[in-house]
Amino acid sequence: MIHRQIDVALGDRSYPIYFGKGFGSSFAPTCQQHGIPERIVILTDSNVAHHYLDPIEKNLRHFKFSVSSIVIPPGEHQKSLSRANQIYTQLLKEGVGRKSAIVALGGGVVGDLAGFVAATYQRGVTLVQVPTTLLAQVDSSVGGKVAVNHPLGKNMIGSFFQPRFVWIDADTLSTLPAREVVCGLGEVAKYGVVFDAEFFAYLETNLERIQQLDPELMLTVQARCCELKAHVVSEDEREQGLRIVLNYGHTVGHALEAAGSYRVLKHGEAVLLGMAAESFIARELGLLPPGDHERIMKLVQRFPLRFGKNSFAPARVLAALTRDKKSIDGKARFVLPVRLGEVQVVDEVGSPVVRASLRQLADVFGTK
Ligand SMILES: NC(=O)c1ccc[n+]([C@@H]2O[C@H](COP(=O)([O-])OP(=O)(O)OC[C@H]3O[C@@H](n4cnc5c(N)ncnc54)[C@H](O)[C@@H]3O)[C@@H](O)[C@H]2O)c1
Ligand SMILES: [Zn+2]
Structure with missing residues (x-):
């Protein structure tokens, strides 16, 4: 069940952030509701895959989505152009076309990398964020900043690319170190x-x-942070002014x-x-x-x-x-x-x- 929804107001690119607990079974129907293309590639890292990949794949397949997954090792250094390039290669080899979606299942590393790939692969495919770290749930999955690192600096290569929706299941925090x-x-x-x-x-x-991680308080915390971030992003999507205060x-x-x-x-x-x-x-x-x-x-x-x-x-x-x-x-x-x-x-x-x-x-x- 979806407990709460907060909207990021960005004109025709507006999107909802959904909050809940153990609401995995409503993920695929929500994808359908949002017109997410049938062809879905889930990008995740091995830590997250271990806990959460199977159920989300099964749920999507049950609702007739065609799903494949790319599992990368965990860690900040995965946010690189060379990793992005390997992912492009895999997408091309699998014949993934423009009418497809990338689901970012993981923390900020996966979210930023998957977002970067979604923004650039064939000039952009649909993106859904499924953040699984607290940091990603209160910050990085909302707002559309996507990037990879360069040897000379973090997040130096990137863009702004908003997801179609953000899916926050507080239950994923139970396995977080x-x-x-x-x-x-x-x-x-x-x-x-x-x-x-x-x-x-x-x-x-x-x-x-x-x-x-007391569940009652977590929903309040996540929702308040997302509300504030959503407000900032809708006022200043491209960090020309207000958004800088988040620094x-x-x-x-x-x-x-x-x-x-x-x-x-x-x-x-x-x-x-x-x-x-x-x-x-x-x-x-x-x-x-x-x-x-x-x-x-x-x-x-x-x-x-x-x-x-x-x-x-x-x-x-x-x-x-x-x-x-x-x-x-x-x-x-x-x-x-x-x-x-x-x-x-x-x-x-x-x-x-x-x-x-x-x-x-x-x-x-x-x-x-
Ligand atoms: N785009 C933005 O606006 C924005 C904002 C803030 C941070 N970021 C970026 O986010 C990144 C950091 O994100 P992060 O802190 O989520 O790190 P992360 O993605 O590396 O995740 C941290 C660790 O937790 C593991 N993990 C993730 N979810 C788990 C779960 N539910 N259970 C068990 N293990 C789990 C991961 O495998 C990883 O080892 C940085 O690259 C930073 O630049 C981006
Ligand atoms: Zn930060």
């Missing part, structure tokens, strides 16, 4: 600081139950990920640390009241985030900051909180305050 739950909650907390002080307070009150925590976060060569921190963990650092910067610049800074720090500290004190040489982090694709003329752009629920874009942040924020991260979260 705890570290991935933390990553998803990084993006969740971000929505609170950026848009919604009440939601932030809800997280403060309920964080432990949410970390344990709170990401300027320092991306730099930390890069400085650790993408091995030390996962994306969501880096975002949490980035949120801590950027709220420190905001406080130092006199933008954020100390009390709000403290609440953000306290929330971030409730997550299991630890790294070696010397994992991130400040020089490497600062160099990564100026390489960020959102930087302008080598100057990093910061989205800084001015109070819980409101942020401001700031282009001029001096490196001494950034260095100080990195020292504070090492003091608070660094081990040894």
